[in-house]
Amino acid sequence: QVHLVESGGGSVQAGGSLRLSCAASGLTYTSNYIGWFRRAPGKEREGVAAISTAGGTTYYADPVKGRFTITLDNAKNTVYLRMNSLKSEDTAMYYCAAGGPGSWVPSPLIALRSLDSLEYSTWGQGTQVTVSS
Numbered sequence: 001q002v003h004l005v006e007s008g009g010g011s012v013q014a015g016g017s018l019r020l021s022c023a024a025s026g027l028t029y030t031s032n033y034i035g036w037f038r039r040a041p042g043k044e045r046e047g048v049a050a051i052s053t054a055g056g057t058t059y060y061a062d063p064v065k066g067r068f069t070i071t072l073d074n075a076k077n078t079v080y081l082r083m084n085s086l087k088s089e090d091t092a093m094y095y096c097a098a099g100g101p102g103s104w105v106p107s108p109l110i111a112l113r114s115l116d117s118l119e120y121s122t123w124g125q126g127t128q129v130t131v132s133s
Helices: 107-113
Strands: 003-007 010-013 018-025 033-039 046-052 058-060 068-073 078-083 092-099 120-123 127-132
Touching (some): 003 092, 018 033, 018 092, 033 078, 033 120, 046 068, 046 078, 058 068
Antiparallel strands (some): 033 046, 033 092
8 A cells, every 4th residue: 555654844935045955755666656645725736746766757737947946755755845035936735646647548648647646546745835925
């Protein structure tokens, strides 16, 4: 059984940085990706970044490109989300999730579907990130 635990959230001023961690256990062959998602108050959940557990390919949502970096430490079974140049609009509950699009998904669709929460079956409990301006 896949189990995910997020940590690293907190409060930071705009322009600051945080690193979120997602400790994973029980990953199976169906856990093709680990993704980070967020939900701000009054808004829909949105994909932030995703990484392939096999090859390490990464995908980012446009609002975070150039500011966020997702990495995978296989030895520690942990996925990190480094967030730099934080903005007030990054304030949200951040979740990591395991699953992602299967190998049968055509390549042109992988980027889009890797950031689609419907593609993920296992979720962590979330960690709050608050950015003050």
